[in-house]
Amino acid sequence: MDRSYWEKVWREEDLGFHQPQVNRHLQRFWQRLQLAPEARVFVPLCGKSLDLDWLLSEGHEVIGIDLAEQAQQAVLARHSAGVRYAQQSHLHLAWQERLLFVVGDVFHLKADLLRSVDAVYDRAALVALPTAVRENYALFLAQCLKPGAQILLVAREEAARLQGPPFSVNTQEVERLYGANFAIECLAEEVRSDQVVERVFLLVRHQPWASGYLPVEAQETQAG
Template sequence: MDHDFWHERWESGRIGFHAGRPNPLLVDHFPKLNVPADGRVFLPLCGKTLDIDWLLERGYRVAGAELSEIAVREVFERLGVAPEIEQTRDLKRYSGPSVEVFAGDIFALTPDLLGSVTAVFDRAALVALPERMRGRYTAHLASLSRAAPQLLVCFEYDRDTLEGPPFSISATEVAAHYAGDYEISQLDRHMLEGGMKGVPATETVWLLEPR
């Protein structure tokens, strides 16, 4: 993961990947995770997503990890929460009522720092990583979450016509990374409105259930 690339995007405000609403696939398919009323949901590489607000409004607890401290600060500003900030090894933990976000490299996050989570929603992490890093990331996420149930959002497009991020990730690659720990089900697959940067693309949401 090129830290300088993502830091520059946040510093310059080039964050077209940030959606101004909760992710529709989270809204539509979250019930499939069977998260209890007091459940804690982990959002890897969360940016300043409004998915956090959506989950909090429904009474869930939220944990996130995000490289950019700019994004983390903006989450708490939007929530109207003055966070407690604590340096925890190589990360900064921003925390408030029912929410905490770790600012820094997700690979520096450990299971003991994160604590237990009930489920994972990955709409922006796997697709942001180049191919050489995805195996390391998926193994790390399974360890962090203790293979908690997961909703995973992926895109597919012609790699010869477009270079990510977000990267194109096939069903075969999803199986290669996750089939050892999870039963994998496709919940939805559709053409992405407007394509990916003008290139035709599909968007798929997968349900990963621990074996």
């Protein structure tokens, strides 16, 4: 899905992916990460999610990114604090107290920014990306995140193959994308009333040269 697709989604307010409440998996499993309150959390393709507010209420510094300027403005409008804006190449940045909301392509983020991240909360990013882009996204996170950084990932699987997001992502796909660079634990599996299977994974970035770890550079060399 390219930028024009998501611009159309927001322009037409076709926001079926937006949840009107904080995600239950986030509330149930976040404590498993055992983060300090001041830990920095990255939320890719965050939209205007209320999960951002919940993470802020836990004391975290939060970095959210989305292609839609409407999402940024909706989130900032929920709080009364002042906002500071800046432009960084193709990215539009807005700081509001402990929140940094970036409008732009996640792949344009500087690696240095993400190396300061302690955890990633991904409910809407991986399942929004087509297969080829998913591979780039998983490698991008592996390159940028420091050893020990964690990802709380919510994935979904359904029998019918969808032509558009959210896409079906099963356990095998998670292991294929992340297995070389992250330890993976499935925390929960839940079959919804519509037969969609939701799974919650905890991923931990390997220490360099840990058992089973293959550096990203080596993977790219082998792939070439």
